[in-house]
Amino acid sequence: MAATTRDFYESLGVSRGAGQEEIQSAYRKLARTYHPDVNKDPGAEDRFKEISEAYSVLSDPATRRRYDAFGADFRQVPEDVDPETWARARAGRGGRPGARTGAGPSGPAGFGEGVDFEDLLEGLFSGRAGRAGRSWGPIPGADQEAEIELPLEEAYRGGRHSITVGGRRIEVNIPAGVTDGQRIRLAGQGGRGGDGAPAGDLYLIVRIAPHPRYRVEGRDIHLRLPVTPWEAALGASVAVDTPAGETKVKVPPGTSSGRRLRLRGRGMPNRRGTPGDLFAEVRIMVPPTLSDEERRLFERLAAVSTFDPGRRR
Structure with missing residues (x-):
């Protein structure tokens, strides 16, 4: 601490x-x-x-x-x-x-x-x-606090975790779906009591470490979903990695960059209520280099398409 x-x-x-x-x-x-x-x-x-x-x-x-x-x-x-x-x-x-x-x-x-x-x-x-x-008798131990930082995947699935507090090694059972700032109470693991009084409690404050792929807000998980231009235009079922494993996201035809696709209940679990949602934000990616055939097809599309998002014509 x-x-x-x-x-x-x-x-x-x-x-x-x-x-x-x-x-x-x-x-x-x-x-x-x-x-x-x-x-x-x-x-x-x-x-x-x-x-x-x-x-x-x-x-x-x-x-x-x-x-x-x-x-x-x-x-x-x-x-x-x-x-x-x-x-x-x-x-x-x-x-x-x-x-x-x-x-x-x-x-x-x-x-x-x-x-x-x-x-x-x-x-x-x-x-x-x-x-x-009033006469004071045995003094109960004081409650203590400590922080525990967890990778998002561990916070998602829960499980056993070790933490060192004041030189002591404590095994903690992390419930699945803990959120940033949540307090976990460990009864009797705080300061020692005096004259035979019980020890205080230890409160662990959860901190979820930053993740390169996911962003967590409460129980909702946000991520970016890269798609090709033709997947965005024609619609597709795109594979995406989540803390629970791979799943499929349905991209509707005509999807533009920035559109958020919601997967209900696929966010952080909640053993006492409704789980969070997963939001996949679409990012349309183009090939860094084109083959001759790809270039020909894109040029053909440019010639026949009347789509003009900036209304420059």
């Missing part, structure tokens, strides 16, 4: 009051710029991990609320802690309640120098009386 060293809103270049559409738009723009597959700059991969972590937090309303309340400490703070109590405890031990960035020498980002994170937790939760006289 990427370390939290920067304000997530700053990482995406949005204000703290930004809506979900603005956050998603900012992430997509930055991801296209810094994805390691398209940006070979030495710092691109770290920047991509940073913006991906920021998006994974801010795109989830519940996680975003915790981040807004606790800042960089949101993963360490147990679920039932009151933000005001947390802020007072930090302030009382030399912390800076308003800080969310920068890592001090003795604890996670958001703490002032000399503030020990474990000591602060102990002061809040190790059996001392809490708010309204």
Whole structure:
């Protein structure tokens, strides 16, 4: 998992009051710029991990609320802690309640120098009386997040996948048809609990790697379908490769370049609902060189045809 060293809103270049559409738009723009597959700059991969972590937090309303309340400490703070109590405890031990960035020498980002994170937790939760006289007992482990990048074909068919988190090797069962940004919950695989309390959960955020042939939007898959001029003019059944294997696309007579042909239900699977569709965008290709016979036939077609798409006659 990427370390939290920067304000997530700053990482995406949005204000703290930004809506979900603005956050998603900012992430997509930055991801296209810094994805390691398209940006070979030495710092691109770290920047991509940073913006991906920021998006994974801010795109989830519940996680975003915790981040807004606790800042960089949101993963360490147990679920039932009151933000005001947390802020007072930090302030009382030399912390800076308003800080969310920068890592001090003795604890996670958001703490002032000399503030020990474990000591602060102990002061809040190790059996001392809490708010309204409440006593804190064993502390459940914190939930954690990590990203998992999958090739489109693996996301399509699902299956077993290994991932390393915090030095641990975990086997994950990826459901068929996972989409970009989808969260997979692994119960009990998060942070360890204290005093015998249960461990937290691990949430895997799926990222689908860019593909040279396919483009994915939600559950829909888009691809380009190259056809010959005569297939476009006369109609044809054209073979096309899809993540599920080869299939046939019917090209209607008189098809022009740019026309999208829809194959219902041939997009990403959906075990809980309707699968996506596959869209094949027609691209009419011409031979780079012509044989004498081909040239003769094309010249004959040019002589007899009255078709004029630009209406130049």
